[in-house]
Amino acid sequence: xxxxxxxxxKNLLQKKPEGIALSFYLPTYRTNPEYQQNPxxxxxxxxxxxxxxxxxxxxxxxxxNLLEPAYNLLNNxxxxxxxxxxxxxxxSPGDFHHxxxxxxxxxxxxxxxxxxLKPLLPLLExxxxxxxxxxxxxxxxxxxxxxxxxxxxxxxxxPTKMSEALALEEPQKQVRFHPSPGGTGERGALFxxxxxxxxxxxxxxxxxxxLVDRVIHKYLKEKRTPLLLAGVEYLFPIYREANTYPHLIDxxxxxxxxxxxxxxxxxxxxxxxxxxxxxxxKEALELFFQSxxxxxxSTDLEEIIRFSFQRRVGVLFVAADTHRWGTISADGQxxxxxxxxxxxxxxxxxxxxxxxxLNGGKxxxxxxxxxxxxxxxxxxxxx
Numbered sequence: 001x002x003x004x005x006x007x008x009x010k011n012l013l014q015k016k017p018e019g020i021a022l023s024f025y026l027p028t029y030r031t032n033p034e035y036q037q038n039p040x041x042x043x044x045x046x047x048x049x050x051x052x053x054x055x056x057x058x059x060x061x062x063x064x065n066l067l068e069p070a071y072n073l074l075n076n077x078x079x080x081x082x083x084x085x086x087x088x089x090x091x092s093p094g095d096f097h098h099x100x101x102x103x104x105x106x107x108x109x110x111x112x113x114x115x116x117l118k119p120l121l122p123l124l125e126x127x128x129x130x131x132x133x134x135x136x137x138x139x140x141x142x143x144x145x146x147x148x149x150x151x152x153x154x155x156x157x158x159p160t161k162m163s164e165a166l167a168l169e170e171p172q173k174q175v176r177f178h179p180s181p182g183g184t185g186e187r188g189a190l191f192x193x194x195x196x197x198x199x200x201x202x203x204x205x206x207x208x209x210x211l212v213d214r215v216i217h218k219y220l221k222e223k224r225t226p227l228l229l230a231g232v233e234y235l236f237p238i239y240r241e242a243n244t245y246p247h248l249i250d251x252x253x254x255x256x257x258x259x260x261x262x263x264x265x266x267x268x269x270x271x272x273x274x275x276x277x278x279x280x281x282k283e284a285l286e287l288f289f290q291s292x293x294x295x296x297x298s299t300d301l302e303e304i305i306r307f308s309f310q311r312r313v314g315v316l317f318v319a320a321d322t323h324r325w326g327t328i329s330a331d332g333q334x335x336x337x338x339x340x341x342x343x344x345x346x347x348x349x350x351x352x353x354x355x356x357x358l359n360g361g362k363x364x365x366x367x368x369x370x371x372x373x374x375x376x377x378x379x380x381x382x383x
Contacts, residue, residue, distance in 0.1 A: 009120050017092035023116040024089040025105035039074050045109050052111045069096040090115045102148030118350035121365050130273045134257040135231030150266035158215045162208040209242035217245045230257040284315050299375040302335045308355035315380040316356040319368040322376045324348045
């Protein structure tokens with residue numbers, strides 16, 4: 001998942017649709033036979049939307065005009081060839097957006113006075129980004145990854161050929177390499193992992209990795225994003241010795257990364273960084289329990305909503321599979337809870353999550369069984 005998708009979601013969080021707003025969520029498939037069902041699923045959801053819009057008093061022509069951009073997608077074969085794992089559509093008078101998501105969704109149609117965005121919030125967890133530095137015979141590459149995908153990044157000045165990089169660093173010196181059996185020149189030398197020849201070349205590898213580290217550290221700047229290595233295992237301690245980036249994690253991916261597909265590389269990387277991110281979630285949960293009884297923790301829905309508008313919520317946990325319907329005033333201070341969704345009502349859990357996020361708080365969307373004491377909402381307050 002790229003930054004562009006995140007930016008689109010952030011823009012939607014701040015949108016205030018004029019009039020009725022519709023939100024559609026559905027899973028999408030890229031292989032047969034499920035692939036052929038994608039437009040059929042959307043068509044069925046559009047029919048559900050037509051029924052829901054009747055309760056809002058829309059005339060038939062008004063409903064047709066509102067849903068027309070979505071209906072046009074049904075007959076657009078190019079659109080259905082460029083899918084991810086989930087699809088979302090957002091429509092209101094004069095406004096239409098669609099997002100392709102790496103996260104699959106349950107089918108859902110929501111009609112209200114704002115877009116329903118709670119299922120997208122897990123995609124905004126930027127702290128779940130990581131970087132991967134692959135060291136291979138084809139050169140050094142930097143990858144940026146999330147839970148859902150990984151993508152190679154072009155890094156200006158990243159040295160890929162060791163001999164050229166070292167010659168530029170110290171042109172007065174002639175860099176020599178001892179090839180390993182079956183290898184010649186620099187390529188064989190860099191990946192020779194044992195014997196006296198390797199010891200002779202180790203200093204050159206270290207110097208090369210210092211140059212790589214200098215560029216990587218500058219590229220990552222003040223980020224706190226974890227970085228892990230992929231490559232032949234004996235290169236790891238040499239790179240760690242050269243490294244100055246403070247968030248290089250201990251575990252790497254051993255073996256030649258050139259032999260891995262992008263999907264396999266992503267899977268191996270996520271297995272290794274996942275505990276790092278679970279630690280962040282665990283620390284947030286521990287903070288909640290430590291704050292309980294101090295006046296800085298709450299599980300009261302209406303109280304948390306009011307505090308979220310006042311920028312007092314620092315950490316928020318909301319149940320992913322639960323809704324609480326109601327209406328809320330523009331300033332977030334008057335809240336009326338309702339048994340079921342009605343025209344004009346909204347999901348109060350979503351409101352709390354969006355306000356917390358927009359005001360700089362951390363939001364964790366968790367399964368109900370992982371929520372603090374299995375509440376539907378919980379917050380740690382700033383003051």
